[in-house]
Amino acid sequence: MLPDYGKTFARWRAGAAGQWHDYTRHPFVEGLGAGTLPRTAFLHYLIQDYVFLTHFSRAWSLGVVKSETLEEMKICAGTVNALVNHEMQLHVKTCAAEGIDEDSLFAATEAVENLAYTRYVMDAGLQGDFLDLMAALAPCVMGYGEIGVRLKGSKSSDTPYADWIATYADPEYQAVCTSVGAMIDTAVARRIGDLAHAPRASGLQDRFNMATKLEVGFWQMGLNGQ
Numbered sequence: 001m002l003p004d005y006g007k008t009f010a011r012w013r014a015g016a017a018g019q020w021h022d023y024t025r026h027p028f029v030e031g032l033g034a035g036t037l038p039r040t041a042f043l044h045y046l047i048q049d050y051v052f053l054t055h056f057s058r059a060w061s062l063g064v065v066k067s068e069t070l071e072e073m074k075i076c077a078g079t080v081n082a083l084v085n086h087e088m089q090l091h092v093k094t095c096a097a098e099g100i101d102e103d104s105l106f107a108a109t110e111a112v113e114n115l116a117y118t119r120y121v122m123d124a125g126l127q128g129d130f131l132d133l134m135a136a137l138a139p140c141v142m143g144y145g146e147i148g149v150r151l152k153g154s155k156s157s158d159t160p161y162a163d164w165i166a167t168y169a170d171p172e173y174q175a176v177c178t179s180v181g182a183m184i185d186t187a188v189a190r191r192i193g194d195l196a197h198a199p200r201a202s203g204l205q206d207r208f209n210m211a212t213k214l215e216v217g218f219w220q221m222g223l224n225g226q
């Protein structure tokens with residue numbers, strides 16, 4: 001069963017159609033579940049993902065700046081905390097076990113796919129408003145939540161990527177997805193009313209679709225790095 005991350009997300013997800021499928025069922029993702037993903041591809045991805053998360057945290061911090069309510073601020077600040085103090089620990093721990101220390105993670109050169117994605121999200125928030133930023137952030141947060149839940153139920157028992165899967169299937173990560181989804185529903189209603197009839201709906205859907213496409217590119221970058 002698909003997790004419920006709110007009605008705005010459900011609408012955006014349906015609107016992204018085939019692209020959402022390409023993202024959440026990418027061969028890289030299937031390789032994590034089956035355990036067949038080459039280790040070199042995984043580590044290449046993980047180092048890039050560490051850098052991604054530093055910029056992703058900056059974008060969520062911009063969410064605090066663009067908030068209009070204390071509730072929005074709390075969710076954005078809480079997501080920054082979840083990213084920098086929890087999710088990134090997986091990267092640090094897994095890379096440490098492979099002899100890659102945190103200083104070299106922080107200093108890693110960004111792949112262009114990584115740069116394109118994170119700066120696109122940041123610019124969506126700088127150029128646009130809070131909703132533009134949320135539409136660009138949602139595929140990252142919720143996509144990994146959905147992938148984590150699905151892989152947890154279908155993974156091969158001997159995949160070496162069980163820790164990765166557990167990080168995103170974890171109730172703590174799922175709670176982030178649920179509370180972000182609820183906050184986005186309230187933020188949409190407050191600013192533009194019913195999304196189904198809002199003139200801005202197609203612009204927000206475009207942001208969501210572009211971020212989804214950039215997620216596909218991110219997985220592909222991982223595979224190309226093997």
Ligand SMILES: Cc1ncc(CO)c(N)n1
Pocket residue numbers: 049052053087139140141144215218
């Ligand atoms: C590329 C990417 N998207 C989303 C997440 C989830 O936070 C992540 N760690 N990396």
